[in-house]
Amino acid sequence: MNLLCQPTRLDALLDDIGAWVRHESPSGDAAAVELLQRNIAMHAQRAGLATRWIPLPSASAAPVLVVSSRAPGDTRAGILVLTHVDTVHPHGTLERNPYRIDGDRVYGPGGYDMKAGAYLALRALATVAHQCRARLPVDMLFIPDEEASSLQSRPVTTGFAQHARYALVCEPARSGGRCVTSRKGVGRARLKVTGRAAHAGIDHERGRNAIVEMARHVAVLSNLTDYSVGTTLNVGTIEGGTGANVVAEECAIRVDFRVASMAEAERMLAALRGQRASSGDFTLDVDVQLTRPPYEKSAATAALLQIAQQHARAAGFDLLDVPQTGGASDGNFTAALGVPTLDGLGVDGAGAHTLNEYFLASSVLPRLDFWTRLLAALE
Incomplete structure (x- = not known):
């Protein structure tokens, strides 16, 4: 060269x-x-x-x-x-x-x-x-x-x-x-729900299913997408549970979001950080950051x-x-x-x-x- x-x-x-x-x-x-x-x-x-x-x-x-x-x-x-x-x-x-x-x-x-x-x-x-x-x-x-x-x-x-x-x-x-x-700016987040494991046949009522709890959060987060202002949120991966006969104790998702402005970035960050567990039977951990500003x-x-x-x-x-x-x-x-x-x-x-x-x-x-x-x- x-x-x-x-x-x-x-x-x-x-x-x-x-x-x-x-x-x-x-x-x-x-x-x-x-x-x-x-x-x-x-x-x-x-x-x-x-x-x-x-x-x-x-x-x-x-x-x-x-x-x-x-x-x-x-x-x-x-x-x-x-x-x-x-x-x-x-x-x-x-x-x-x-x-x-x-x-x-x-x-x-x-x-x-x-x-x-x-x-x-x-x-x-x-x-x-x-x-x-x-x-x-x-x-x-x-x-x-x-x-x-x-x-x-x-x-x-x-x-x-x-x-x-x-x-x-x-x-x-x-x-x-x-x-x-x-x-667009880019953000990434990881949400993890911890519930309570139980035998799905014998003690189903004692369990607290982290997958079901996470499904609630997925539905809420997906509604944050707003094409009119160029904001999208994608739940890209989900993992949880150990078997069909076990009430899932843990579930985690990874999220990608894109925003056209800092105002939208702040809205998305606040919405993700503001997620709360539906009851004291679950704990929710949220790790979110704006990896690239708009x-x-x-x-x-x-x-x-x-x-x-x-x-x-x-x-x-x-x-x-x-x-x-x-x-x-x-x-x-x-x-x-x-x-x-x-x-x-x-x-x-x-x-x-x-x-x-x-x-x-x-x-x-x-x-x-x-x-x-x-x-x-x-x-």
């Missing part, structure tokens, strides 16, 4: 991206993620970029890799580029969906989401820094746990965001090459989009945005802090998180040109 090789050829870019894709890096394998990060860091250093590592609290988590064009002593607010190198795909997925080029489609696990976009942004950063064209310092974070909700890395991202003028996210473009300017399109983000659109046109394509999406990213964190944030700036394609994941080769050169122009122009 040569981040500064000239001239820029599509086949060389695809070879480099292919090397990243062939290195499987599932979120649950910190060693595999860090090995890919170290390879990236080595090539970034060879291109003249500074690198450093930020360890995360968990010993089982890979660190955050920071690649920067920032000169020593430069403390100006700059551009924060967010990317991740972990994927949802377990080891062995590459055998089922090998890296290959079929016409305009380039297949492989994690290529579309989001190794191709990450590579192009890094390549553009190296070019801009080498040519001394950047007006602002650029810090690029390679996050190791984004696909696992960024539970460990979130403080690192928000720490950088507090000193950033803009945030650009390498998540894949939506269909037709559209970018993202707003995302990313709402601000006037500053709209203005940043207009700037990006100018450079996209110069690179040969139109950059439109999509309506608020239900998926989340690390862009949720920066936008919630008031940083103008553009997301979904990676390559065009489809099939994220599936065995049919692919990106379009025809989007690679225009996106590289776009990233180079944008990083050089922002001030």
Whole structure:
């Protein structure tokens, strides 16, 4: 890999991206993620970029890799580029969906989401820094746990965001090459009911069925969904009981909820935390948190989009945005802090998180040109 090789050829870019894709890096394998990060860091250093590592609290988590064009002593607010190198795909997925080029489609696990976009942004950063064209310092974070909700890395991202003028996210473009300017917030909850076990045939009346009690809560929580304001709640898993002939002593559910605004986030958090057992015969434990705040399109983000659109046109394509999406990213964190944030700036394609994941080769050169122009122009 040569981040500064000239001239820029599509086949060389695809070879480099292919090397990243062939290195499987599932979120649950910190060693595999860090090995890919170290390879990236080595090539970034060879291109003249500074690198450093930020360890995360968990010993089982890979660190955050920071690649920067920032000169020593430069403390100006700059551009924060967010990317991740972990994927949802377990080891062995590459055998089922090998890296290959079929016409305009380039297949492989994690290529579309989001190794191709990450590579192009890094390549553009190296070019801009080498040519001394950047007006602002650029810090690029390679996050190791984004696909696992960024539970460990979130403080690192928000720490950088507090000193950033803009945030650009390498998540894949939506269909037709559209970018993202707003995302729903995401919350997770676990509810556990404890009742009283009993023999279902001999002592049924002595038992207190935790599954029946939990069913009441499931019905109440499901009614919190309100499509008119973009709020959804999904009871995703349920487990409980030990056998058909035993009154169930315990039952637990896991819940996912999505919200378009902080007002709705507060409503959902209050509703979940306000759940109470129907009687003293049961205990109810609720663990709930907003894992990603809503990313709402601000006037500053709209203005940043207009700037990006100018450079996209110069690179040969139109950059439109999509309506608020239900998926989340690390862009949720920066936008919630008031940083103008553009997301979904990676390559065009489809099939994220599936065995049919692919990106379009025809989007690679225009996106590289776009990233180079944008990083050089922002001030």
